[in-house]
Amino acid sequence: MVSKVQSLKLDTSVWSNEILFIMLGNDRANEFWASRLSLSEELDCDATPEQRREFITQKYREGRFRRAHPGFGSQDELLKVRRRHSRTSPKNTDENFQKFWCTVDKSLLFYESDRCSDPSMQISVKDIVCLGVSRPDGSNNNNGFIDSRPEWEVISPSLVPLTLARPLQAFERVGLLRYKAMLDPQQWKEAYFVLQKSNLFICPGNDGAAEDIINLNRLQELSEYPGPVQNDSHDKKDILVLVEKGRTLHLQGMGRTDFSLWYSDIQRAAGGRGNTLREQQLSRNDIPIIVDSCIAFITQYGLGHEGIYRKNGAKSRIKLLMEEFRKDARNVKLRIGDHFIEDVTDVLKRFFREIDDPIFMADLHPLWKEAASDQRLDRYKEIIRSLPRVNRTTLAALISHLYRVQKCADLNQMCTKNLSLLFAPSLFQTDGKGEHEVKIMEDLIDNYLYVFDEHQTQIELEISLITTWKDTQLSQAGDLIIEVYLEMKIPDCCITLKVSPTMCAEELTNQVLYMRNVPAGDRDVWMTFEAIEDGQLERPLHPKEKVLEQALQWCKMADPSSAYLVVKRLHKHSYKSEIMKVGLLRCREEPPKLLQGNKFQERTFQIRDHKLLLLKDKKVRNLTGILRKIWTCDVKNTKRTDSSFSKTLGFAYFSTGSSSSMFKSSSSCAK
Template sequence: MCLCLAVSAVHLLCVYVNHHLSLSSSCLCLCFSLQEMYSKGMILASAIRQVRGLGDNKFEVVTGLRTFIFRAEKEGERQEWMETLQTAARPPARSSQKPSDSFPLPTSTNKRGLLELRGYKGRVLVSLAGSKVRLCKTEQVHPGLAIAEVELTAARVKDVDRRAFEINTPFKNFCFTAESEREKEEWIEAVQESIVETLSDYEVAEKIWFNEANRSCADCCAPQPEWASVNLGVVICKKCAGQHRSLGPNISKVRSLKLDSSIWSNQLVELFLEVGNKNANSFWAANLPLEEELYRAASAEQRATFIRRKYRERKYCKVLEGFHDQEQLNQALCSAVVSPDVLQTMALVFSGADVMCATGDPDFSTPYLLAQRAGQRLQMEFLHHNKLSDFPKLDQWSESSCLSDAPVFMDGFLYFSPGPAKATLDRRGRDGEYMVRRWCTLEGGFLSYYESERSPTAIGRVDITEVLCFPLRAVFTLELYLQTERVLMVGAETQETQHDWLQALAKCFVPSKVEGMVQRDSELIGRLHYKEGHDLYHWRIGWFTLEGSALHFSSGEGDGVEEVLQLKQLQELTVSTHTEGDDKIQVLLMVEGGRTVYIHGFNKVDFALWHSAISLAAGTDGRALGNQQLSKNGVPIVLDSCIAFVTQYGLCQEGVYQRPGDPDRVALLLEEFNRDARNVKLREKEHQLEDVTDTLKNFLSHAEDALLTKELYPYWVSALDEKDERRRVEKYSTFIQSLPKINRSTLKALLQHLYRIQQCSHLNQMPSQRLAAVFSSCLFQTQGQTPQEISVIQDLINNYVTLFKVSKKLFLVYCYWCGG
C-alpha cells in the first residue's frame, strides 16, 4: 500500500547508536548517517501494525516479525514521530481491501532470487520490481521488511566474473554472485531490461503497432515487438533482434522502437505502416514450410539458424520470375521506384537488384534520384536505408547451392570439451560433466570462443588453417583435428545448428577450387600428403573427401582436377612404415586397377582417423552386393576368387558343384571372406574344391537380395510363355539391362563361368540343365527348385554369348579350354 506524503514531510531521528531514521514515501529507512544514500534496513509502512509510546522519550514500532524501539531527544519530537507513523500505517478510508504485509509481487518483467551480496553475510533475496531492486533477508520479505532499495534510473549493470555482476550507481556499487553462470546472465539481462525501460519512449512503438501485422514479431510471432530492422522493413522482438545483429548491418540494421527515437522520422514510420510484417513476410517467408516455422520459446541456436536461413540465405523467400541477369533486375528497379509500389521495390532489392545501379540518365543517375524526381517519399526512404545493403542476385535455392551461400560469419552457443578430446563422442556429443557451453564466433578464418555472449575477450581461438580434417557425419558434434595432434570436440544444441556450423567451417577451410568436393554427401574432409601414378618420388599436399566407398582427391592447384579411388575395388590396402629424414611415418598404400596411391597424415592422430575411415569404407559392410569388396571388374571378390579356383582345379572334375562340402569349413571360409575378402587366398593344398563351390553357392543364397532380384521374379518366369527361344532371349536381355550395375556385372561373371563349365560337360558331366538345377534356387533365392526357374537359368547359360554380346574370338577361347 502506498502513502502519499509531501517531500518536506521527511523526519530525521537519532537512534540509540546515533543512527538516522527517515520516512519517505511508503518506507521507513534506517541509515548510519545523513550522507548515506542507501539504508541498512527498511520497514514498509503498510507492515506497521502498531506504534506505541514508552517512557524516557521512547516509542516502539511493531511489525509481524520484529518490534523496533526508538528514542527521541525531546518529548515533542517523539510525539510528532508517533503521529506521523500512525498516519502512514493507517489504510486510506476509500480502500476496502486488507493491507498487505509484503512487498508488491513482481510484474512480468521482474525477477526474484537468492544472491550473495559482497559485504553481507549469507545470501539475500533480491527482487527486481520496475526500476527498483530491493534487497531483503530471506525471512523478511513477507513481513514487509528489507535491507535497502536501489533505484536503477541512473544505474548500469556490469559483468564482473564467472558468476558475479555489479549494479553501479553514482553513490555505491553492489556486487552480487549467482549460483551459476547461466543465472548470472539472466540477472544481467533482466536488470538491463529494467534500466532500458526507465529510458523508453512508447510514442514510436504505438504508431508502428497501429498496423495490426506489426503487433507480433515478424520471425517468431512474439507479441508487442519493440525492435525493427529498418532496411528489411520488419518489426521484431528483442530475442530475434539479437540474432539480426549477427547478420551484420549490410543485411539487417536493427533499431529500437523505444530508445532510438531520433532515427524514426515521419517517413520511416509511414514506411513501416505501409509495408507491415504481413507484406514483408509475403516475400521473406513465401516458401516457409510449416514444420520450419520459428516459435516463441525457441532457443538462441534455433533462432539464429532460422534467421540466418531466412534473411542471409533467403531460403524461404519468393523467387521473382523472368529475371535472368543483373541488368534485368536493375532495369526493373529503375521502373519500380517511380511508382507507389514500394513492395515491388523491396522484392527487387532483396532479390539482388543494385540500389546504386546506373540509370542511364545523367541528371538522375541513381534509383534514389529517380524516386525523388517522381515524388515517391516512401521509395526514397526505403532506398536510403538500403544503400549499403548487400544482397547478391537470388537464384532458386537448392541443396547444391547451399555451400556457396553459407555465411563466412557465424555466431552462437556451442559446447566445448575443456580437456583433451576423444576421437569418438556419444550420440549427442554433450555431457554436462565435461562439455562447457561457450559463445562462439567464426570470422576472418578464426573460430573464437567466449565465456558468454557479453564477454569482450575470447578465452580461446582456433586458426582454421591449423585444422587438418573433420568428420561431416557426426550427430550434433564437430571434431576438429589440429596440427598439434589435439582433437577439438565441439557439440551443438541441434542437428541443424551442427549442419550450419559445418558448412561455414568447410567454406573457410577448403579452397574455392575444390569447394565442389564439399557439396557431396561426404563423411570426412581434410588435407593429406600423397603421391600417385605419374610421380611416385615427391610428396604433395592434397584435399581429400570420403563419400561412401569413393575417395575423392585433388591438389587444389591449377585446374584443380579431381580424381577418385573406388575403395571397394582396391586390390591392395596396406600400411607400412617409411623413413623420411629422421622421422618414421606411417604410409597407406592403395592399389586400384593397376593405379597406385600413397598417403600419409600430418601427425599420428589424423592418419589414424583416415586409415580407420578408409579401411571401413573399403571393407565388407553387410550382405548387399554393393557393400562387398569388389574386383577390378566390379565383381564381389568372394565370387571372383571362388570362380578362379574352380576354373583352375575343378573345370574337368566330374559332378563339380554337385558334391557337398563340409558345412563347418564352408561357414569358416565364408566368414573369412566377409571379414576381409581382399586378404583371403584360396590354395589347392589348403582348401577343398567342394568347400569352395559350396561357399560360392552360400554367398549367392544369403545375399541381401537375389542376384536376379525378387522384384523381377515374375517377369523372368513369364518369359517362358514365349515359345520362340530367340524372343525369350530378347526379353531376358531387357531384364538384364534393368538390373543394378553390380548385379549385372556379377551375373555376367557367373554365367561366363557356368557357360565354360557346360562347354566341358563331356569331362565333368555337368551340362547346362544340371548346372541350372544347382543354381536356380541360389539366383532366385527360393526355397526349392521349380521347373520354371531351372528353365530360365538353363536359357541364360545356353545363351550367354548372345545375351552379353561375347565376341567370336572369345567364344573360340572357351572351346579351346575344354578341348572343343
C-alpha cells in the same frame, strides 16, 4: 660393523634390483596372492613346465590362494558390495561437457555465452588439418566433438576450396594430406581429401589440376608401410598405399594422429562391410572379389571334378572361409592344397543366397517371369542392360563360368539342367520350387554367347584344351601327361611323360635325357625351351621354373596347340658366345644406418671368368684395356636368395638387348 643403509649404498654387487625384488617386492606380493597356499600345494623346484603353467593359472588368473576380504564370509556384506557395484554408470549427457557459443569466420571462435564479446578460445581454420565424424564406439577419448553434426558441417567448406563444397553434404572425414602418384613418384604434393561413404574425393588445390575420385571398394591393394626419415627431424611418417586399376596412390598425413584417423576410416570404407553387391570389395572388372576368386579357383581346378556344385563341403570349413572373405576378401588366397573344391562351390552359392538383394533384383522379378516366353532371349538382353553395373558384370561372369562347366559335362557330369536347379534358388532367392526361375537359368546358360554378346572362338579354345586333356588327367590331382620333344618337333623325337605341379625345368630335362639314354657331356648344356607359334619364337626356361605352371598359360593364347616344350643341347662355345657379357645395371651400395638417401645409379658391369666386374665409366663402349676394375664379385658364390640383386639382374638382362628368340621378359632367367 657396517649399517644396513651403508651396505645398501656401497655393496651394489650384492644388493641388485633382482635381489631386492625377491626379498621385498615378491614377498609382499605373496602376502596377498599366496596367503592361503599350503605346503602341499607349493611349487617344487623340479616341476615340469606344464605343472608351472597350471600353478600360475591357479595363482593369478583364478586367484585360488589369494587373501580373502574380511567381509567375504558375511552374506549381507556381499550383497551390499554387489548393489554398490551394479549401479549403472552415468551416460555422457550434455552436463558432462563444457558448452561454448561458437562462430566460424576464418577462425573457430569459442565464447562462454552469446553475450560475451571476447572469445575464450580461438582456433584458426588453417590450423585444422582434419575434420571427421566421431562414432559412438563406447571408448573414452580426449578429443573434443560436436554433438550436432548437420549444423556444424558448415566448418568443412572453410577447410577446402569452393570446388569441393558441393560433395561435403555427408562426409566421414575431410582434411589435408600429402600424396604422390606413380606418374611423378619423386614429388610429394598437398591436396584436400574428402571421404564420403566408399568414395575418396581429391582436390589438388590451387595448382590447376583436375579433381579426382577413388572408389575404395575397387581397390586392388590397401597397405601401410613406414616412410623414410624426414630431413628436418628423426620422425618417420607412415605411408598409405592405394592401388586401383591403372594407378597407384601414396598418402601421408600431416602428422601421426591425423594419419591414424585417415587410415582407420579408409580401411573401414574399403572393407566392403555392406551386404549388397555394390558394397562388396570389387575386382578391376567390377565383380565382387569373393565371386571372382571362387570362379577362378573352380575354373582352374574343378571343371573336371565329377559332381561339381552338387557335392557339399564341410560346414565348419565353409563358415570359416566365408568369414575370411567377409573380413577382407582382398587378402584371401585360394590354394588347392589348403582349400577343397566342394567348400569353394558352397561358398559361392551361399554368397548369392545371403546378399540383401538378389543378383536378378527383386523389383525386376515380375519382368523376368514375363520374359520367359517367345522372343525371350531379346527380352533377357533388355532386362540385363537395365541392371546396375555390378549386377550386370557379376551375372555375366557367373553365367560364363556355368557355360564352361556344362561344356565339360562329359568330365563333371553336370548338365545345364542340373546347374540350373542348383543355382536358381540362390540367384533368385526363392524356395527352389519356381519353374520359371529354373527355365530362365537354362536359357541364360545355353544361350550365353548370344545373350551376353560374347565371341565363341576364345571360349571354345579353352574348352577344347580342357576336354583334350581329359584322358591325361591322373588320379593324383594336378598331375598331367604332356608331350615333350627332344631337339626338334618330329614324331620320332616325341616323349610322353607325367608332369607334376612341382616339377621344374631342370628335373624335366634330366628325365627326358634319362628316358632316351642320352649322356650329358661336360662340354654340353641341355636346357628345356618353351616354343610358341609352331617354333617361330622360343625362350629357355630357368632350371627352377615350374613347367606345368607355364604350360597352363597356353590356354590364354589364340592357338594353344601351337605351343610345346623342347629339350635342346647347347654346345659350350656357342653357349658362352650368346651370354650378354657387358651391360648396364642399376645398383647402389648399402649405406650405414646413420646415413640415408643412397639411390640406385646406372653403372656398367662385365661378367668375366666367373667374376662380376663393376667398371668405372658407363659411357665408354670399347671396354678392352681402358676401363679400370673397381670391385669384383664371384658369380659362382653369389647366393640366389638376394631378391633385390636378382631383380636388378633381370632388368639389366632385358634392357641391354635380348636375343631375337626371346618373346617375353623373365627375371628368373637372370637369377
